[in-house]
Amino acid sequence: MDKKIALRDSSLLIALVLIAIYFYTRDPRFLSSRNLTQLGIELSATAVLSLGMLLIILPGHIDLSVGSGVGLIGAVACVLIVNSDWSALPALLVTTLLSIAIYTVMGWIIMKERVPAFIITLGGLLVFKGIHWLVIASETVPVAPGNQQNLYSLLTTFYLPKFLGVALGVGCIAALGLAMLRGYKKRVARGFSSDGELAFLRWFIASQVIGLFVLVMNQYKGLPLAALLLGAVALAVHILLEQTRLGRYLYAVGGNEQAALVAGVPVNYVVICAFALMGMIVALAGFLQTAFAGATTTTTGQLMELDAIAACVIGGTSLKGGQGTVVGVLFGALIMAMLLNGMTLLAVSPEQKFIARGLVLALAVWMDVRLSQTRTT
Amino acid sequence: MPGPILEAKAITKLYPGVTALRDVSIALEPGQVHALCGENGAGKSTLIKVLGGVLPHTTYTGQLLLDGRPVQFESIRDAEAGGIAVIHQELALVDEMTVAENVFLGNEPVRFGFVQHERMYTEAQKVLERFKLEIDPTLRVRQLGMGQKQLVEIARALAKKARVLILDEPTSALSDKEIQSLLAIILDLRSHGVSSIYISHKLDEVFHLADRITVIRDGESVHSTLTRDTDTSSIVQHMVGRRVDELFPERRGTPGEVLLSVQGLSVAPRRGEPARLKDISFEVRGGQVLGIGGLMGAGRSELLMHLFGCYGERISGQVRFLGQPLPESDPAKLVRAGLVLVTEDRKRYGLCLEAMVGFNLSLSALRDLSANGFIDSERELKENRQLVESLSIKTASLEVAVGTLSGGNQQKVVLGRALMTGPKVVLLDEPTRGIDIGAKAEIYALVRELTERGLAVVLVSSELPELIGLADRILMLCEGQLGGAFDAGKVTQAELLSAAMNKTRAAVVAGENG
Numbered sequence: 101m102d103k104k105i106a107l108r109d110s111s112l113l114i115a116l117v118l119i120a121i122y123f124y125t126r127d128p129r130f131l132s133s134r135n136l137t138q139l140g141i142e143l144s145a146t147a148v149l150s151l152g153m154l155l156i157i158l159p160g161h162i163d164l165s166v167g168s169g170v171g172l173i174g175a176v177a178c179v180l181i182v183n184s185d186w187s188a189l190p191a192l193l194v195t196t197l198l199s200i201a202i203y204t205v206m207g208w209i210i211m212k213e214r215v216p217a218f219i220i221t222l223g224g225l226l227v228f229k230g231i232h233w234l235v236i237a238s239e240t241v242p243v244a245p246g247n248q249q250n251l252y253s254l255l256t257t258f259y260l261p262k263f264l265g266v267a268l269g270v271g272c273i274a275a276l277g278l279a280m281l282r283g284y285k286k287r288v289a290r291g292f293s294s295d296g297e298l299a300f301l302r303w304f305i306a307s308q309v310i311g312l313f314v315l316v317m318n319q320y321k322g323l324p325l326a327a328l329l330l331g332a333v334a335l336a337v338h339i340l341l342e343q344t345r346l347g348r349y350l351y352a353v354g355g356n357e358q359a360a361l362v363a364g365v366p367v368n369y370v371v372i373c374a375f376a377l378m379g380m381i382v383a384l385a386g387f388l389q390t391a392f393a394g395a396t397t398t399t400t401g402q403l404m405e406l407d408a409i410a411a412c413v414i415g416g417t418s419l420k421g422g423q424g425t426v427v428g429v430l431f432g433a434l435i436m437a438m439l440l441n442g443m444t445l446l447a448v449s450p451e452q453k454f455i456a457r458g459l460v461l462a463l464a465v466w467m468d469v470r471l472s473q474t475r476t477t
Numbered sequence: 478m479p480g481p482i483l484e485a486k487a488i489t490k491l492y493p494g495v496t497a498l499r500d501v502s503i504a505l506e507p508g509q510v511h512a513l514c515g516e517n518g519a520g521k522s523t524l525i526k527v528l529g530g531v532l533p534h535t536t537y538t539g540q541l542l543l544d545g546r547p548v549q550f551e552s553i554r555d556a557e558a559g560g561i562a563v564i565h566q567e568l569a570l571v572d573e574m575t576v577a578e579n580v581f582l583g584n585e586p587v588r589f590g591f592v593q594h595e596r597m598y599t600e601a602q603k604v605l606e607r608f609k610l611e612i613d614p615t616l617r618v619r620q621l622g623m624g625q626k627q628l629v630e631i632a633r634a635l636a637k638k639a640r641v642l643i644l645d646e647p648t649s650a651l652s653d654k655e656i657q658s659l660l661a662i663i664l665d666l667r668s669h670g671v672s673s674i675y676i677s678h679k680l681d682e683v684f685h686l687a688d689r690i691t692v693i694r695d696g697e698s699v700h701s702t703l704t705r706d707t708d709t710s711s712i713v714q715h716m717v718g719r720r721v722d723e724l725f726p727e728r729r730g731t732p733g734e735v736l737l738s739v740q741g742l743s744v745a746p747r748r749g750e751p752a753r754l755k756d757i758s759f760e761v762r763g764g765q766v767l768g769i770g771g772l773m774g775a776g777r778s779e780l781l782m783h784l785f786g787c788y789g790e791r792i793s794g795q796v797r798f799l800g801q802p803l804p805e806s807d808p809a810k811l812v813r814a815g816l817v818l819v820t821e822d823r824k825r826y827g828l829c830l831e832a833m834v835g836f837n838l839s840l841s842a843l844r845d846l847s848a849n850g851f852i853d854s855e856r857e858l859k860e861n862r863q864l865v866e867s868l869s870i871k872t873a874s875l876e877v878a879v880g881t882l883s884g885g886n887q888q889k890v891v892l893g894r895a896l897m898t899g900p901k902v903v904l905l906d907e908p909t910r911g912i913d914i915g916a917k918a919e920i921y922a923l924v925r926e927l928t929e930r931g932l933a934v935v936l937v938s939s940e941l942p943e944l945i946g947l948a949d950r951i952l953m954l955c956e957g958q959l960g961g962a963f964d965a966g967k968v969t970q971a972e973l974l975s976a977a978m979n980k981t982r983a984a985v986v987a988g989e990n991g
Contacts, residue, residue, distance in 0.1 A: 290858055292876065344850045345843045352840055355829030362787060362826045363841045363894060364812025422831060 111467075112415070112431040119435065123442035130445055133319035139441045140317070141256050144326035145170070145388040147433035149404055150411035151337045152381030154429045155374045157412050158341075159353035160421025161210065161217040163375075164405050165224030169382040171401030172232040173199045174390030177252060178241040188244070188251035192387060199386070200379035207375025211368040225405070233398055242395040255329070255391040259322035268323065269314035273307040326388055333384065338426040346373060354421025406461070407436050414464040435460070480545045482507045482672055483528065483561065483641050488539035490523055490532065497523040498537070501698045503691055505641065505672050510663060512687035512704075513676045516716055516941070516974075520696040521676050525643055528674070529563035530556030562634030563643040568626050570618045577601035577614035580633045604636045609665060624655025628662065635671070642666070642673045648682060649774045660686055678772045680709050680978060692716055710971070717941060717970035725946030726925045732949070733763030735800075736933040737784075737816075737902050742794030744783045752792055753779055755958045759950075761902065761933040766924060768948025768965065769937045771977045775954040777937040778821055781904045784935075785818040786811060787826075799901065812841055815901035819891050819908055821937070823884075827891045830880030834872050835861045837879045837890050842897035864893040869919065885916025892923065902933045909943065921947060941970045953977045 123130040149166055156163045173195050180191040206224060210217045243252040260268065280303050284296055317323045341347035349370040352360040361367050389404070390396045415432030417424030439460060443453050481504040490498040498520050505511050515521050526532045528541070530550035541548050543559050550556045556563075570579050578585075580601045586593045601614040610628045618626060627647055634642055644663070648656045663673055663686060677683055683690060684704060692700040692715040700715040738760035743752045754776050761767045771777050782788030784796060786806035796803040804810055808818075820826035828837050838861045839846060846857045861875050868889045872882055879890055888908060895903060905924070909917045924934055924947055938944050944951050945965055953960040953976040961976030 292874065343852055343854075345847045345852055346850060348836070348840070348843055348852065351832065351836070352829055355832050356825075358826045359828055360840070361808055362785070362818055362820055364809045364817075364898070365840065366807075366809040369809075422829065 112428070112435070116431065116435055116438070119438055119442065123438070123445065126442075127445055130442055133316045135441070135445065136316050137320045137324060139437060140313075140327040141324050141388075141392055142441055143434060143437040144256075144324075144330040145385045145392065146404065146407050146411065146437050147330050147430060148333050148381055148388065149385040150408040150415075150429050150433040151333055151426065152378045152385070153405075153408040153412050154417055154424050154426065155337065155340075155350065155377050155381075156217070157354075157409075157417050157419060158350040158421055158424055159371050159374055160357065161371060161374070162409070162419070163217065163221045163224075163378060165206070165221040165228055166378070166382050166385070166408060167401045167404035167406070168225045168228035168232060169199065169202070169401070170386040170389050170404050171396065171399075172228040172235070172386070173383045174386035174400055175232050175236050175241065175396040177387060178243055178390060178396045179235055181243070181250065181252060182241050182245050185245075192252060192383075195386075196380060196383040199383035200376055203379030203382065204372060204376040207372035207378075210375070211371050232396075232400075236396055236398070238398055240395045240397045243391050252387065252391055253394070254325065255387055256324070256326045257391075258325040259317075260325070260328065262318045262322050265314050265318055265323040268328075269310050272310050276306055276310075277303050326392070329384065329388070333381065334426055334430060340377075341426065346370065350374060351422055354418075354423070356422075407433075407457075410457075410461040410464065411436050413461070432464075481505055481542070482544060484542040484545075485524070485528060486540045486542065488524065488527055488537055490527065490537040496696050498527070499696045501539075501693065501696070503674075503698065503701070505674060506688075507672055508667055508670055509688045510667055510673045510675055510686045512683040512690045513674060513693060514678075514680070514683060514690060514712055514716055515693035516939070519693045519716075521693055522645070523696075524693065525563060525645055525674075525676065528556070529553060529561060529643055531563070557637055557639070560638060560640035561643065562637060562639035562641070563645065564627065564630045564634065564647060565645055568630055570626055570629060572617070572619040574618060575614065576605075576612055576616050576618060576621070576629050576632075579618055579629055580604065580614070580636050582633070584637065601632070601636070604632050608632070608635060608662065608669070610662065622652075622655065624651045624659060627651065627655075627659060631662070631666075635666075640671060642671060643676075644673060645676045646678070646773070647675075648677060648679060656682070678978060680712060683712075684709065709975075713971045713974055717974055726922055728925070728928075728949065732765050733931055735760045736763050736798070737761045737935070738797045739784070740795045740797075742780075742783075742796065743792040744779070744789040744794075745792055746779075746789050748790045753789060753957050754783065757794070757954075757959055759952055759959075759962070761935055763901070763931045763933050764928045765950070766928055766934045766936055766948045768944035768951040769935065769954060770939065770941060770944050770951060770973055771954035771960065773939070774956075775960075775977065776957040777939075777954055778906050779957075780954070781818060781906050781935065781937055782820075785816065785904060787818075812898055812900075813844065815899070816904070817841065817895035817898055817900040817902075818904040819888075819895050819906060821906040821910060823887050823891060828879050828887060831878055833876050834865075834870070834879045834882070834890060835875035838864055838875070838893050839897060841894045842899075845898070860897055864897060868893050868923070883912075883916075885912035885919075888912055888916065888920070892920070896927075900932065902935065903927060904935045904937075906937045907939065908936070909938070909940070941973050944973065945970065 120131070129135055149170065152166065153163060176198065177191045177195045180186040180194070181188055206220055209215055210220050244250040249257070280299050284299050314323060341350065349360070349365050352363070352365050353367050353370055357367060385404070386401065390400055393400060411432035412424060412429050413419065413432070414435055415424070415428030415430070417429060436457070439457060440453065443456060448456070484504040486502050488498050488501045489496070501520070501524060503511070503524070513521050513524065527537055530553045533551050534541070534549040541550065548559060571582065574582070577598045581597050586596045586600065598614050605612055605614060610632055612621070612625055612628060618629060621629065631642065647659060651659065660682060663675070667673065675683065675686055687704050689701065689703055690707065690712060691698055692712060694716060740758050742754060742757045744754040745752050757780065759767060769777050769780065779788050783791070784803070786804070786808050798814065798816055824830065835858070839857050842860065843852060846853055846860065864870070865872065865875065870889045870893065871886050879887060882890065892908070908920050924936065927934055936944070936947060945968065948965045951963045951965050951968060951973065953973055955977050963973065
């Protein structure tokens with residue numbers, strides 16, 4: 101079983117490398133620092149949203165509304181700033197609270213009224229889209245009035261000064277090393293089997309990736325703020341899932357909801373919390389996605405829910421719930437973002453982009469089914 | 478006189494670690510109704526599986542004779558081809574299809590690959606009329622009551638030209654009126670030459686129907702007699718005739734405060750439906766075990782699930798826990814207050830099977846093991862290890878999937894999870910079902926230990942020796958009502974069983990004891 105999972109993890113890595121090599125051979129600009137920076141910013145919105153989706157899928161639910169939610173929340177902030185002359189910070193804060201409220205209510209309906217999440221969030225998809233178009237009167241609204249800068253536009257245009265980027269990179273590598281060493285020592289002290297060499301190898305690869313990332317980003321403009329936000333969200337979700345009671349409960353509800361209920365897990369509360377967190381994440385993804393485009397239009401956020409679900413599934417999250425990790429989802433999101441970025445670079449037609457992404461998703465789910473079959477037998 | 482239509486000779490069936498049937502023989506004469514009696518787990522179901530071809534002939538030893546000729550059933554299909562049809566407790570009907578479609582399911586009259594609907598309906602009508610089953614073949618099964626569904630199953634068997642019907646507890650979900658008409662139909666079928674093997678806990682039905690009664694106990698056929706040569710009490714004696722094993726540790730606890738009390742509790746499955754549990758009252762003190770018995774479907778599990786807030790709508794009555802009224806439905810709050818439930822169905826309500834042993838063990842107690850929402854993994858590990866040791870859970874480590882453990886060890890994990898919360902009252906639903914004798918003894922010892930620590934235990938069990946051996950007081954439920962209440966020291970298995978089976982007599986017994 102361990103071997104299967106290991107194979108699965110590395111198969112993601114292999115797929116990632118193959119895709120990168122393919123795009124690089126077709127157009128060397130794919131691995132240029134400029135394009136990789138671009139990719140990093142594109143990735144941030146999708147990946148943040150995918151991490152939210154993980155919180156929903158783990159307890160065995162689904163959220164189809166997040167694409168429209170991203171569009172709506174990003175648009176409301178735009179309209180508050182441009183049409184109502186709010187400054188950026190309060191606009192972002194208020195819309196975040198609005199988003200949390202909306203998703204908490206959806207979670208409440210799903211759990212207390214027992215309407216399946218699929219239906220409620222499908223309704224949300226349509227309703228949010230409609231409200232989004234109403235709010236912007238089906239026109240394009242920029243994130244900042246005129247061509248000025250504000251906090252909103254800086255989300256995807258701010259880069260960390262290069263020395264800070266290096267310092268942060270070194271700090272990250274050191275912190276990761278310390279954390280892994282501590283974890284390893286703890287496991288040994290507690291008498292669990294653990295593979296020190298494997299742990300070191302993982303740290304080594306991770307530090308290479310971080311170091312390379314900082315260097316490549318610094319060749320262009322520096323570390324993008326959006327990528328840092330993604331890192332922060334990923335770390336937060338990881339800690340939530342691994343070290344908190346709520347995280348444990350999310351896995352338990354997805355593993356066996358009835359058993360969790362009898363064991364005294366407050367099932368309704370747990371799922372509603374997941375939706376509330378999703379609200380916060382939808383807001384952040386909405387700001388990132390809208391800021392990246394510079395303005396909200398009727399298509400902002402469109403189909404992002406499917407990218408998020410795809411990223412989860414490709415990353416090994418079980419749609420039945422109870423299984424999934426942050427690292428897997430990050431890989432999944434990276435694969436989806438890379439495909440889109442590479443195809444855009446190669447000027448692939450939108451028609452073919454859709455087809456390619458669909459095929460990748462289907463392929464990934466098929467692989468998931470095959471692998472989980474061999475895992476259980 | 479012709480020989481038996483179906484005969485089983487010296488059937489022995491071993492499951493890993495358990496002998497389900499030992500050298501059992503049974504002979505069904507043509508035009509006879511033959512009743513099988515025995516306690517839950519006595520081996521009746523296994524015998525039916527042998528006769529109905531559910532168990533292929535290679536998995537047991539012994540011989541089956543059909544019309545005096547040896548036969549070997551590979552599958553249910555073979556048994557059906559021989560004219561044997563089993564009507565199971567859980568009905569195998571498709572709710573959204575019509576009666577006729579169900580009767581001919583998998584057996585549709587076909588021409589050129591197209592189902593001949595006209596012919597199907599007329600033939601279904603013919604079968605139904607011939608056996609006086611008054612059901613419209615064009616109705617959807619969903620629209621029928623339980624009794625009528627049972628008849629559709631029988632009609633399906635008859636459409637396949639069955640000569641032997643095996644009915645497994647067919648009346649457990651039927652109303653009195655439906656039972657009467659089902660019994661009449663079985664007798665009518667007998668006059669048409671269709672023999673039946675009839676399994677029921679309800680001895681009045683058995684005596685009404687059967688020509689011959691065979692009693693199975695602990696996998697052996699202990700008694701077989703013509704109905705006219707015996708009576709109820711003799712059959713009950715044979716059913717329970719085993720000695721109480723010496724598995725049970727002595728009682729030592731002294732009763733303390735009343736921890737849980739139930740007054741006049743009536744519960745319906747859903748709002749507006751008729752009551753499933755009617756007017757139930759009892760109390761449990763610290764240091765005591767309250768045993769709850771009853772036949773399958775008597776409402777034992779429903780009672781525990783309701784107390785724990787997982788089942789039904791309370792119509793009336795009051796439940797007090799530690800002197801306070803119990804909130805109606807919030808298991809999370811109940812666990813925190815000190816009430817825990819260990820359910821009967823480990824796979825469905827017990828464990829996250831794919832998750833690790835440690836994950837499952839500490840799940841209920843996470844609130845105590847965490848500060849500000851963060852889990853103290855050091856303490857969690859310590860507590861987990863302590864439980865694995867004190868319950869002697871056999872597992873390679875805390876990090877293997879709990880689904881890979883044996884049944885007994887899985888059960889200990891569920892128990893351990895409940896105990897880690899430091900409960901005051903423990904509700905145990907069939908804690909020893911499907912686990913081997915060694916693990917049973919360990920669980921009995923554990924129950925004793927809990928009462929010695931001053932906890933109250935409510936133990937639901939279908940094994941009477943378990944109730945008598947462990948409990949201080951025993952309630953028998955009968956069709957959702959209190960059938961009788963007994964002091965464990967003075968009661969016999971026969972008394973318990975008759976309280977569980979006979980409503981009217983039990984009411985008298987309850988009056989005397991309670």
